Amino acid sequence: MRLTSIGRQLLMTIALPVILLALWWVVSADNTSPFWPSLQKILQAFPDTWTSDRVMEDIVPSLARLALGYALALLVGVGLGTVIGLSRPVRAFLEPALEFLRAIPPPVIIPVIALFVGYSGWTSKIIAIALGCLWPILLNTVEGVRGLDEVLVDTARSYRFRRPTYLYQVVLRGSSPQVATGARQALSIGVIMMVISELFAADNGLGAAIVQAQRAFAIPEMWTGIILLGVIGFLLSLIFRLAEWRALAWYRGLRRSERGT
Amino acid sequence: MTTVATAPERRRRRLSGSTAALGILGLFTIGALLEVLPRIGVLNRRFFPPSSEILTTLIEQLGEGAFWTAVSDTLRGWAIGLTIAMVLGIAVGVIIGSVPFLRDVTSSTIEFLRPIPSVALIPLVVLLYGTKLQSALILIVYAAFWQVLVQVLYGVADVDPVVRDTARSYRFSRWTQLRQVVWPTALPYVMTGFRLAAAVALILQVTAELVIGVPGLGRNLGVAQSSGAVSLTYALVVAVGIIGIAINLFARALERRILNWHPSVRRDVAR
Amino acid sequence: MSMSPFRFSRRAGLAAVATLALTLTACGGDGETTDTASPTTDATTSDEATDDAEAPAETVDLTVGVIPILDVAPIYLGVQEGFFEEEGINLTLELAQGGAAIIPGVVSGQFQFGFSNTISLLLAQDNNLGLKAIANGAQSTDDPMEDFGAVVVPGDSDIQDLTDLEGKRIGVNTLNNIQTTTINQLVREAGGDPSTITYVELPFPDIVQAVANRDVDAGQLVEPFRTLSLNAGDRNLGSNLAGVVDNMEVAMYFTSQAYADENPDIVERFTRAINKSLQYADENPVAAREILGTYTNIDPAVAEAAVLPRWPGEINRDTVQLLAELAVGDGLISAVPDLDVLLP
Numbered sequence: 001m002r003l004t005s006i007g008r009q010l011l012m013t014i015a016l017p018v019i020l021l022a023l024w025w026v027v028s029a030d031n032t033s034p035f036w037p038s039l040q041k042i043l044q045a046f047p048d049t050w051t052s053d054r055v056m057e058d059i060v061p062s063l064a065r066l067a068l069g070y071a072l073a074l075l076v077g078v079g080l081g082t083v084i085g086l087s088r089p090v091r092a093f094l095e096p097a098l099e100f101l102r103a104i105p106p107p108v109i110i111p112v113i114a115l116f117v118g119y120s121g122w123t124s125k126i127i128a129i130a131l132g133c134l135w136p137i138l139l140n141t142v143e144g145v146r147g148l149d150e151v152l153v154d155t156a157r158s159y160r161f162r163r164p165t166y167l168y169q170v171v172l173r174g175s176s177p178q179v180a181t182g183a184r185q186a187l188s189i190g191v192i193m194m195v196i197s198e199l200f201a202a203d204n205g206l207g208a209a210i211v212q213a214q215r216a217f218a219i220p221e222m223w224t225g226i227i228l229l230g231v232i233g234f235l236l237s238l239i240f241r242l243a244e245w246r247a248l249a250w251y252r253g254l255r256r257s258e259r260g261t
Numbered sequence: 262m263t264t265v266a267t268a269p270e271r272r273r274r275r276l277s278g279s280t281a282a283l284g285i286l287g288l289f290t291i292g293a294l295l296e297v298l299p300r301i302g303v304l305n306r307r308f309f310p311p312s313s314e315i316l317t318t319l320i321e322q323l324g325e326g327a328f329w330t331a332v333s334d335t336l337r338g339w340a341i342g343l344t345i346a347m348v349l350g351i352a353v354g355v356i357i358g359s360v361p362f363l364r365d366v367t368s369s370t371i372e373f374l375r376p377i378p379s380v381a382l383i384p385l386v387v388l389l390y391g392t393k394l395q396s397a398l399i400l401i402v403y404a405a406f407w408q409v410l411v412q413v414l415y416g417v418a419d420v421d422p423v424v425r426d427t428a429r430s431y432r433f434s435r436w437t438q439l440r441q442v443v444w445p446t447a448l449p450y451v452m453t454g455f456r457l458a459a460a461v462a463l464i465l466q467v468t469a470e471l472v473i474g475v476p477g478l479g480r481n482l483g484v485a486q487s488s489g490a491v492s493l494t495y496a497l498v499v500a501v502g503i504i505g506i507a508i509n510l511f512a513r514a515l516e517r518r519i520l521n522w523h524p525s526v527r528r529d530v531a532r
Numbered sequence: 533m534s535m536s537p538f539r540f541s542r543r544a545g546l547a548a549v550a551t552l553a554l555t556l557t558a559c560g561g562d563g564e565t566t567d568t569a570s571p572t573t574d575a576t577t578s579d580e581a582t583d584d585a586e587a588p589a590e591t592v593d594l595t596v597g598v599i600p601i602l603d604v605a606p607i608y609l610g611v612q613e614g615f616f617e618e619e620g621i622n623l624t625l626e627l628a629q630g631g632a633a634i635i636p637g638v639v640s641g642q643f644q645f646g647f648s649n650t651i652s653l654l655l656a657q658d659n660n661l662g663l664k665a666i667a668n669g670a671q672s673t674d675d676p677m678e679d680f681g682a683v684v685v686p687g688d689s690d691i692q693d694l695t696d697l698e699g700k701r702i703g704v705n706t707l708n709n710i711q712t713t714t715i716n717q718l719v720r721e722a723g724g725d726p727s728t729i730t731y732v733e734l735p736f737p738d739i740v741q742a743v744a745n746r747d748v749d750a751g752q753l754v755e756p757f758r759t760l761s762l763n764a765g766d767r768n769l770g771s772n773l774a775g776v777v778d779n780m781e782v783a784m785y786f787t788s789q790a791y792a793d794e795n796p797d798i799v800e801r802f803t804r805a806i807n808k809s810l811q812y813a814d815e816n817p818v819a820a821r822e823i824l825g826t827y828t829n830i831d832p833a834v835a836e837a838a839v840l841p842r843w844p845g846e847i848n849r850d851t852v853q854l855l856a857e858l859a860v861g862d863g864l865i866s867a868v869p870d871l872d873v874l875l876p
Contacts, residue, residue: 012365017373092283096506097291102460103505105467105479108498111738115304118747120701120732136457143453181415185408185457192378200734210381212707215632216864217659226381234373255422307764308741387633391642392626474628483629484600486737489760490829
């Protein structure tokens with residue numbers, strides 16, 4: 001019984017991707033355009049482009065910067081978001097300013113960041129990634145805090161929960177499903193910002209490698225970079241799912257008990 | 262339902278007045294900060310002029326026809342891209358979310374495609390459509406679609422099981438279930454998705470204009486940058502920011518109207 | 533319930549369908565003539581006879597991909613002076629942000645012609661993209677201190693000459709392209725080792741900022757940033773373009789080999805018109821400076837002081853050969869491409 005359900009799960013996971021890949025292989029095989037190399041050529045370019053040295057030089061720094069920027073965004077986003085969500089006047093004060101900052105396209109923000117911390121090194125890139133990731137986390141935290149179950153809030157108040165307990169057990173836990181949504185989106189935005197931040201003053205990084213391959217018209221290599229980016233994004237989201245699974249176990253349990261199963 | 266009494270009505274109007282005032286105060290604070298910092302040298306004045314200078318340049322721009330053409334180009338691309346993303350996102354999300362088989366089969370593909378950044382698509386898009394609007398649209402739709410899709414999937418999955426079972430025992434048709442049960446549950450998520458997608462769409466539209474050269478404010482920004490016209494560059498950035506605020510206000514107003522039955526909105530009104 | 537979500541959904545549905553319909557027409561249609569920066573030409577002379585003995589049979593609509601920089605002033609001047617009209621060409625100039633969008637645009641046919649720097653063209657040729665340069669775009673002057681490109685350092689920097697660049701960080705607009713190869717050559721010629729240099733890729737305005745903040749030790753700039761930077765007190769170490777060789781072929785106008793094979797007549801007409809425009813711009817610098825204001829936001833005072841590139845009506849072939857050899861030396865391309873194929 002268990003074997004077939006695992007087998008079924010596996011089939012579900014790989015069925016569609018396999019079909020799509022096969023389609024890509026067939027359609028691109030006869031392509032003459034230099035910008036759409038055949039899948040075969042792309043796959044052949046993989047081992048030459050991404051040697052273990054290259055991986056250490058480019059991928060590891062990129063991921064490290066992403067991790068740091070993301071962590072920063074989580075901290076600031078959840079903290080600030082809780083404060084904003086709980087207080088109407090603070091929300092009113094900050095919201096237009098935040099919307100203003102958020103609408104500014106990333107390629108423009110980076111020079112401004114650089115005015116403070118310079119271009120080179122990790123700092124400006126980490127800040128750029130953090131700023132990009134901040135918005136979904138912030139927004140969703142605010143939403144989550146605003147949408148807290150009425151009954152829970154009132155119960156906490158009538159039981160006179162102390163502030164820290166209230167904040168942790170009611171507000172944070174209550175808004176965590178929504179925060180998780182935001183954190184999830186922030187991950188994909190983080191990957192985007194990782195690439196964009198490496199367009200400036202980057203001497204290493206996956207994003208930098210892709211752009212340079214494009215500039216040098218090394219198209220199969222460029223494609224390998226893009227695919228690698230997708231794979232990394234996929235793996236990261238898997239890791240995220242795992243973390244979410246454990247952190248929100250209580251939420252699932254709650255839903256399940258409501259369901260009566 | 263009962264009609265709203267006059268006292269809450271007045272309170273609501275007063276609340277919105279003070280909300281606006283606070284918001285303006287927030288913006289003003291940033292403006293004041295950016296006026297002072299370049300002047301005292303914390304920010305190098307050559308590369309970041311004081312906000313008064315930036316605003317003057319912006320006001321001059323308001324008199325230029327080319328500026329307004331660019332604004333309308335940007336807004337047009339944004340609107341079209343956003344609409345496509347919303348329609349596709351909601352349709353695909355509801356369908357996938359409601360059919361467990363589809364959800365299982367597509368989940369790995371979604372998880373793989375979603376994190377691919379739209380910036381990686383720029384070289385491709387440039388080949389297909391160059392600097393035409395379609396380039397920007399593809400980038401926008403690709404990015405905003407996932408935002409909406411994820412939200413819709415969450416929303417559909419969050420249906421209260423009691424309500425769903427009640428609907429089923431009353432033998433609601435599939436379509437009625439969708440309308441009366443799934444849709445209202447998903448709607449708050451959809452509205453959050455709309456707000457996020459609206460912001461993402463603007464950022465990508467302007468980025469496409471800036472990086473590729475699709476017509477619009479972003480392109481004007483790029484030309485200003487390539488010309489070393491620092492004040493104009495930031496004036497256009499401010500213009501983009503103002504559009505961002507306007508879009509957010511629009512999204513929030515829309516959300517309030519549509520979700521006026523939801524606790525989060527009701528609580529704000531009642532307070 | 534006063535405002536039900538369902539009433540909205542019906543309205544939203546209608547709105548969505550309407551917008552979708554609008555969108556499909558937008559996608560299907562030919563799109564806008566994005567003419568924002570090209571000077572207006574008068575109504576196309578379809579069958580009007582021109583003074584020219586070989587009056588062109590019909591007007592053809594062409595699109596050229598250009599970057600909003602100083603270098604392309606001649607083509608704008610040419611449109612203004614009617615040189616393209618005389619050849620029966622109705623020209624649309626499309627501003628793209630960087631050569632990266634132009635070469636693919638020419639290959640895919642969005643642009644019939646484009647403007648790009650020589651090394652990018654060599655790179656493309658090395659990757660068999662099938663391009664054909666048809667005219668000069670911009671050349672350096674013959675004076676390294678008065679050229680439209682320059683390597684600058686902060687005014688009080690201890691970098692005094694090119695050998696001091698060893699082991700330093702230099703900001704350039706594009707890695708592994710014309711700026712890096714020429715700077716490498718300069719340092720080599722001065723007896724230094726270019727492999728010790730760290731190049732940092734930044735857009736031009738950011739290079740100015742990075743030099744000012746000592747984020748980089750030196751920067752490679754072209755006009756108008758060269759003038760802006762020198763005005764602010766930075767020191768000019770000399771041009772990496774004119775410094776390597778006089779009248780270096782820095783950029784060219786090109787088309788795809790496929791287009792050239794199919795439309796030799798149009799290419800010929802375009803080439804005549806652009807060469808005329810180049811010579812006109814070369815001989816009328818005042819007019820060239822003036823036209824900058826129509827497609828860029830360069831400050832008029834800066835436009836006045838900027839050093840203009842040279843715009844002769846022919847390609848300096850030897851310097852293209854030199855650039856190709858330097859590119860091979862730096863490992864950018866595998867071999868010097870057949871210049872008879874690439875050049876006219």
